[in-house]
Amino acid sequence: MQKSSRFVFSALCFGFAFLYIPILVLIAFSFNQSAITSVWGGFSLRWYTALFNNEQIIEAALLSLKIAATSATFATILGTMAGLALTQMGRYRGRLIFTGLIAAPLVMPEVITGLSLLLMFVSLQELIGWPLSRGAGTITIAHITFSMAYVAVIVQSRLSSMDQSLQEAAMDLGGRPTQVAFDITLPLIAPSMLSGWLLAFTLSLDDLVIASFTSGAGASTLPMVIFSKIKLGVTPDINALATLIIGTVSIGIMIASWVMFRQSKRN
Amino acid sequence: MSDSKRVLTKTYHQPLGDKLWRNFVIGIPYFWLLLFFLAPFAIVFKISFATPIVAQPPFTPLFDFTANASQWLLATWDNYRFLTEDNLYWVSYFKSIKTAAISTLICLLIGYPMAYGIARATSTTRNILLMLVILPFWTSFLLRVYAWMGLLGKNGIVNSLLMNMGLIDSPLQMLYTDMAVYLGIVYTYIPFMILPLYATLEKMDPSLHDAAADLGAKPWQTFIDVTLPLSMPGIIAGSLLVFIPAIGEYVIPALLGGIDSLMIGRTLYDEFFVNRDWPLASAVATILLIIVVIPIMLFQRSQQEQE
């Protein structure tokens, strides 16, 4: 057993090193005075100041945050409904297709989703005049579409491990299906819904390909701006941006873990 | 008799509200997905038969009944013909599948031991490790790929380090190669491999190991006879979660790949945005869709078996 334990341990170390070294390097060089990444020119915050003065990036960041929050919220609502529909509502015609519609977005290559949605918007515009122009709205719709599948999977997984008899007990005591859903089911899956929201938020914030396809003039999301910059090569102010994002997310996750830890202790 | 406001009479009528709720909960997400996920594929298919023109939108309609009789069918196989004739596309499709397959394999080889190690850890360590696996995922993937650009470039960290250590004389070409693409895909997708694997391994009964050992199996044999077969659902789910999207991956080949790392996602993107040839891009997408349909169905089957 010892040999395999050592193997597993070294695999873990290698794996985590692989995952984190690029990130750590990124952070380190965001403080580099020199613009050439391989040369350390001294500690400096100049890239951070450059970042805060860059209006294009700030605007794009705000737009991305707006789109992310909106799409996450709707994706959570729709995804939870889908999760309920697939686990609670028994059999109905078209259920198999529905499971396919929820599974496929999880693995569908983004170029296909992006292109197809754009062409859909164009066709809709021809047919019914909406959407008038593509931009934040169409990006949001696109993000809702693929994010809801992720939320659905999370909610489904929680629902299938939940004690079925809780909902039956509520029904037995006189709760109609709507009442059971709001009194019992939703409170119990609330943590999963929150995870789903956070996941949808991240996916939206991070998306480049689909946003590129479904966007229009004047609506540049943060990934789109970053991508156009880094296509040409490494630029240090992006390091600063990366560090800020990574820092915010890490702090957020650590706070969340600490809160969850405290909660479980209380129970 | 309870004094509830609901009195049970001999003839019972089910209130309408119950049926409505059910239809509402099922119907709305279903309809959304049909409209914004499934129907668009039909449109892609339709436009793959159009011809590109300079207009808004930049393609012709399929039928034009105002023109004379011989000209009414504007739909054409041209795009598909072009795809089959030009070698570039065959190579792209094949290369994409090959790259995705190799990357998936590497992900599996790195990810399996990691998932295994996390599953065997104690509760607190396990949660910390899981958090560490998920953390990079919550940060921008674009920026993490960008990090590799900095590491692998001619003036990048790795080259500088190797030269300073005297191991090489001139910088290695690491960026803009196929290796860089493999690296990028593995790096980005590895959480998708680890998490399903972990989920399956975690559910496994540890006493199965002990039983096998008790019956005389060496650790390696226990792994092959017991652990590996039982973790197959996780392996399949994780592999499909990496393989299928990787086929159509755009960002990683665009940033880390060279001119000869032809991935179909990049080809499609360039046809669309650079050449402004929407119909051709649609044809490319249709073929790609046909390629991934079967793996997607396999994925859906594996998800269902988990229930």
Added chain:
Amino acid sequence: MNNENTIKANQSAKPYVAETPWLDPEAVPFIQIKGLSKQFDDFSAVDNVDLNIYKGELFTILGGSGCGKSTLLRMLAGFETPNAGQIIIDGIDMANIPAYDRPINMMFQSYAVFPHMTVEQNISYGLKKDKLAKAEIATRVKDMLELVQLSELAKRKPNQLSGGQRQRVALARALIKQPKVLLLDEPLAALDKKLREQTQFELINLQYELGITFVVVTHDQEEAMTLSTRVAVMDAGKFIQIDTPTQVYESPHNRFVANFFGTINFFNATVLSTDPEAQTLTAQLEKTGTQLEAKAEGRFSASDEVTIAVRPEKISVSQERPEGDHLTITKGTVEDLAYYGNRSVYRVRSQSGRIIQVSAQNNQRSEQLVLEWDDEVYLSWDSSCNVVLSE
């Protein structure tokens, strides 16, 4: 004891007075199950069963896992729709009536106490769904808490309660709605032995005080015998025997039922003669030739092959041949003995080679076991203890 009176006053009907309503041809069953069937794919879980349960009964459906009892219970509650047949409760057909509108409440095996609500909120849930006035709900909850002795724990959450306390919450939650029928799914399964005994008596008393018809489903034959007014033994989707506990134990209809309750000895025998007037027959045990008398309803005739069943506790062991009328006597050698403190169990190999199990109360305070291995003994029992089974 004021609480029970308050609750009883809300009952419009008094607890059923008659002792054995199932014997009364005029009595109308409170629960009528007619031709009820339920299939899952190819498998028939409940196979065309009929059952009548009378008001005020504590009725138990007993069977092993997979026999269909849970499916039957769920159909009563409204969680499964029957493929065929009817369920009529107090004259109203339950067809198409969903669970939330039936005058039935259930105590689940897992208790299903809502984890995100306090004890109080759990208990009041059903009344809130009935849209009762807040003040009314508060009073009834208070009374119910006292009845199940949970008043001090009203504000606690389920994860702060013991298993037994959670069960009482589940019970209170169901009873507070004053249902016509209370269904209980394996009510004692999760409790340890001491708590089980205590809860058994509490349930019986509660049922008697409130006069609600209880239908219990269990796999535990002890539970079935102690709790019930009547037991229905179920196997493979059908009822094998429906009788009082005494009758099921002492007069089983076949081997299956006989074996279900405690231990029993089976002897193969051939009928020698029958006496239709006295409703008895004489039979000869195979191989040993021991002759015995037994009570049997007239469905047997001479030279029929039958099984004679005798309970271990009915058999006496002695070293001398016993004297007396109406005794069935046979001989054997003590092969095994086990001492249980309050009783001893002997396994005696009879002359036919069969092992006969005997259970004797240790009603003498003695340090020495009277019998030892390989002792030659006489086994005897009153012939009225012979049960004749056709299979």
